[in-house]
Amino acid sequence: MAPGLPTAMDRPHFIGIGGAGMSGIAKILAQRGAEVAGSDAKESATAEALRALGATVHVGHAAEHLADDATCVVVSSAIREDNPELARAHERGIPVVHRSDALAALMHGLRPIAVAGTHGKTTTTSMLAVSLSELGLNPSYAIGGDLDAPGSNALHGDGEIFVAEADESDRSFHKYAPEVAIVLNVELDHHANYASMAEIHESFETFAGKIVPGGTLVIAADQDGARELTRRLAGSVRTVTYGESEDADVRILSVVPQGLKSEVTVVMDGAELTFAVSVPGRHYAHNAVAALAAGVALGIPAAELATALAAYTGVKRRLQLKGEAAGVQVVDSYAHHPTEMTADLEAMRAAVGDARILVLFQPHLFSRTQELGKEMGRALSLADASVVLDIYPAREDPIPGITSDLIIEAARAAGADVTPVRGKDGAPAVVAGMAKAGDLVLTMGAGDVTDLGPRILDQLSSTGK
Known part of the structure; x- marks a missing residue:
């Protein structure tokens, strides 16, 4: 039998509980009988799944979300020191545990x-x-x-x-x-x-x-x-x-x-x-x-x-088929490093043969774009055409002079057909306007580009292409 709760984790509070790594640890603790609580920046399906397991999930970050009887506060490296719940934990002397330490305790x-x-x-x-x-x-x-x-x-x-x-x-x-x-x-x-x-x-x-x-x-x-x-x-x-x-x-x-x-x-x-x-x-x-x-x-x-x-059928966002409309398939890819981008594009090429592959790419992080933007552009040359969005910042502040133009220029230098789109709201219409029956559209990146796949399908359905 698996062990029970790690010491001092029977009433944990998670800051950023909706994150992929944090939510997993919270779910396991809840399933082991802990009184799990936490907060996240926005409402999500993950928050609802945690509530179904008995967890208390607050939307937004505020000092009062941290209960007085919390036995520890779990954080990831993305949580900044000025977070009000983290500041309250320090004030009250509640132990702060990095998510990796929490996970290590669960594996013991x-x-x-x-x-x-x-x-x-x-x-x-x-x-x-x-x-x-x-x-x-x-x-x-x-x-x-x-x-x-x-x-x-x-x-x-x-x-x-x-x-x-x-x-x-x-x-x-x-x-x-x-x-x-x-x-x-x-x-x-x-x-x-x-x-x-x-x-x-x-x-x-x-x-x-x-x-x-x-x-x-x-x-x-x-x-x-x-x-x-x-x-x-x-x-x-x-x-x-x-x-x-x-x-x-x-x-x-x-x-x-x-x-x-x-x-x-x-x-x-x-x-x-x-x-x-x-x-x-x-x-x-x-x-x-x-x-x-x-x-x-x-x-x-x-x-x-x-x-x-063979029972494994995939992970969400890892070449996940989102649907088909007007003869166009839309697939979602989490790839955000040039090696990943190349691998997913090669996999799609092997799967669809001579069909056109269109990519809607959202760069992830200013620092990654600064170091690997040229390689990202070369990877996009494997597609028949690409639309490139602004950089998704995630946890980072902007770096002067670092924009998605680095990727666009490199892609064009490699002979790629690339269209820049500033602001992602207009991208679904642009991509749907480019697509035709038999094409495959790949939404690619680790940010919120994943939300645009269903909107592309809606655009294709409404135009009847």
Whole structure:
């Protein structure tokens, strides 16, 4: 049986409870019997889901939202010191706990799998959660996105396995002590916190060093940053590599596209194994193989887990089909790093063949655009045409001179057809005006561009194109 509540977390208060990472921890605590409360900037379906579990969720941030009997206040790195609820917690001497410490406490006493990497974490964590559930192992899990099935980003299960997405962006993944760790890739990102690849590698080395004695690191064999990490860790931890490289321990022999699915064949311990992946693209096939290797490292039979992986049908915002109108399909992509953008566009190209792909892209963060704007523009050249919005700031203040024009100029230099749109409200009409029957529209980015997919479908329906 899974353990109960961590000490001093029986009446937690979450600041920013609606966030993907925060809400997952809050849900698990509520399911374990805690009296959960918290606040978020706006009303949401996530807030309603938390209330259905018995949590008290306030809209807006105010000192009076923090109850006097709260045993701790849980925050993420996005919460600023001038938040009124955080200020009240300091005044009253209520312990303040970072969400990574809260998650680490939830995993204590279980068999954790921690999934890390610059991108692909949510998908791989979700694949493990779904497949282990399909096998009746009843894992607990905390994911940075909502599953298509079973419909939640977190669950308290009564099994012994806990699957968690491990966030490197603020080095909080150093708090975990997994039995199995996955590193999907190691690239420079999160430029507000990391100044160089040297710092990134040092951070991932620290993460790998937290694996419990006798545990396993599952790591990509094909990606340069991951290979360098493997070299640095040589002999310090049991390592299982996966990928298409000839020297991979779990070698991918083929990835055969089958519409919006694919068939994957691997060699493990000298034996071939073929299984289905119910989402498109080579990068998702690699994620599935990473999940397979991690499960096998925990002692789960490879053939059983491979079959169960087919039950995974996707995560919201990860190439999620939003609908079809006037012969145009609209798909939502969370991709916001150039590598992710390229992977999703290549996956869509393999799925739709010669059909036109139109992208509505919203850059995410000024710092990321400053460092990777040119690469984002080159990625957009893989589409037949793109519309580029203003930068979504999220937690950042503007940086002088850094705008989406950096991306637009780079895209045009790479030969791309790009249309800038200032202010996202006019974008659905622009995209619908460009689209014609047989096209695929991809809304892309980590911000609120996801809200525009349904509006594009409405525009297409109303114009009858």
